[in-house]
Every structure is written in structure tokens, then in C-alpha cells.
Amino acid sequence: MTSKITYLGDLRTSSVHLQSGTEILSDAPTDNHGRGEAFSPTDLVANALGSCMISIMAIKSKDLHVDLVGSTVEITKIMQPEPRKIAKIIVVLNMLIAVDEKTKTILERVAMNCPVLLSLNSDIEKDVTFHWK
Template identity: 85%
Template structure:
């Protein structure tokens, strides 16, 4: 098993990563009967995309002998009403490093092949922007 989810009531869950013991609280969004006081499950999906992209870029950047520390990723999730699902995810990667055009191309290609991006339904529109120093 990877994780265990416990329903807490009031449309909240806690997810425990079994290997590390780390916990994530989730809450239904305010537009779907929740309090919106934590990531919603669909927020976590969109966030996983941004996290995966920058993480896989960081792995490759080590091979290229530099680090992406300080880089940030902005995530915007847009929901569709009927049926209720993620319609679009907007990812903006602000890279905190100046590097060669060749390295930029390599890292962008790596990011566009991250496992989360490849796992998302093709019906979800993905808008990805890379901003380099």
C-alpha cells in the first residue's frame, strides 16, 4: 500500500503516506458543500502535476550539474460544472536559474514527460509556461 485515507466527517479526509507517516488533510471546496479549509482532492491532482514537473526537472538538472533551488510553480485549476471534473490546469514554472538554451530545452522536454502529466486524461486542457531568468 502507498497510503491510507481516513474520512473525518464534514467532507474532510486525512491521507497518510505509509512510508514516511506524512499526512495531508483534504476538504471539499466551498462550491461543493465543503469548507475549503484545505486542498480539495482535485486541487491535489493539479498540484501533483506542478510538483511532478519541477521535481523531474530537478532530477535532470543534477545530471547537467546545476540546481533548481528557489524555482517556483504556480498552479491554477479550473473546474467544469457538468459533469463536475477538472477542465483545465494552468502551470507556470518560474525557474530561478539562468542556463543555456540547450539545457532549457532538455529540462522542458523532461517536464512535459513527467508521469503525472502522462497519466492525466487527455480531456483535461493543460497550459504550461516556462519562465527562465
């Protein structure tokens, strides 16, 4: 088992990662009867994409002797109203390092093959932009 989710009431859940004990709270969004006081489940999906992309780039960057510390990923999730689902995820990776074109190509290719991106439904539009220092 990877995690355990407990419904807390008021459209809020607690998810505990069993290996580490880390807890994530989620709320239904304000546009769907919730309080929006934490990530919504669809926010977590979109956020997982950005986290996966930067993490897999960081794994590869060790081989390339490049440090990605301080780089950021901005995520924008756009919902479709009927049926309610994620329509589009906009990912902007702000890489705060100066690298040559070969290294950029390698890292961008790795990011575009992250497991979360490859797992998302093909109906979800993915708009990915890399900004390099």
C-alpha cells in the same frame, strides 16, 4: 499499499503516506458544500502535476550540474461544472536560474514527460509556461 485515507466527517479526509507517515488533509471546496480549509481532492491532482514537473526537472538537473533551488511552480485549476471535473490546469514554472538554450530545452522536455502529466486524462487541457531568469 501507498497510503491510507480516513474520512474524518464534515467532508474532510486524512491521507497518510505509509512509508513516511506524512499526513495530508483534504476538504471539499466551498463551491461544492465544503469548508475549503485544505486542498480539495482535485486541487491535489493539479498540485501533483506541478510537483511532478519540478521534481523530474530537479532529477535531470543534477546530471546537468544545475541547481533549481528557489524555482517555483504556480498552479491554477479550472473546474467544469457538468459533469463536475477538472477542465484545465494552468502551470507556470518560474525558473530562477540562467541556463543556455540547450539546457532549457532538455529540462522543459523532461517536465513535459513527467509521469503525472502523462497519466492525466487527455480531456484535461494543460497550459504549461516556462519563465527563465
